[in-house]
Amino acid sequence: MHAPRTTHLQAVKRILRYLKGSPGRGILMKKNGNTNIIGYSDADWAGCTVDRKSTTGYCTFVGGNLVTWKNKKQNVIAGSSAEAAIHIAANPVFHERTKHIEADCHFVREKVQSNIIRTAFIRSNKQLADVFTKGLSLAQFESLLSKLGSINILAPA
Incomplete structure (x- = not known):
């Protein structure tokens, strides 16, 4: 916010286009009969092209349902x-x-x-936290969204 660049505006426009194109997207919560807690985390090492800082992302499932998720640009340049x-x-x-x-x-x-x-260790094609830290192909992005439990309620059945 203190030093916006053209790349930031492009990213905002991309996010707004995505949101406009997916008004029915939500997370489906199911009763799965268990209370197992599973978490995924990842970081893109020095992935920001402006200041080479990393982005960390994670998501947590309880009973197979997504309950928390976050991505954050780190305050320092990560060495690992x-x-x-x-x-x-x-x-x-x-x-x-x-x-x-x-x-x-x-x-x-x-x-x-x-x-x-x-x-x-989780291979990248199954690493759910990648959706929070990396630019993905459309197919990989949609695959990970599905695994996160995201559905489009407006899509024809």
């Missing part, structure tokens, strides 16, 4: 990605280079070691 966070959380060896990580990472590490939380 979600893969590195998975490695740090799963690796029980304390490294000199990880001293700056706050208590929440150590909390997650304990949960990973006690098998309460499992972390896994």
Whole structure:
């Protein structure tokens, strides 16, 4: 907002065209008979062409239903990605280079070691958080929207 560029205006216009073309789009919530919690996270490493900052995105499902999602441009230039966070959380060896990580990472590490939380690498074609961090082809975008539970209630059945 403090230094808008032509690329920002183009992005806003693209978003508005998408919203205009999909007025019936929503998220379908289903009763799935479970309360499993599954989360996806991803970051595009230095993906912003203006300042080389990364965008982080995540989504969380409870019982197979999307309940939270977010994407955010990071305040700093990231030197790693979600893969590195998975490695740090799963690796029980304390490294000199990880001293700056706050208590929440150590909390997650304990949960990973006690098998309460499992972390896994997800290939890009199945990584639901990609919809929040990357420019995708239309086919990939629509595929991920479907997997997020998004439907168009105005589409013919």
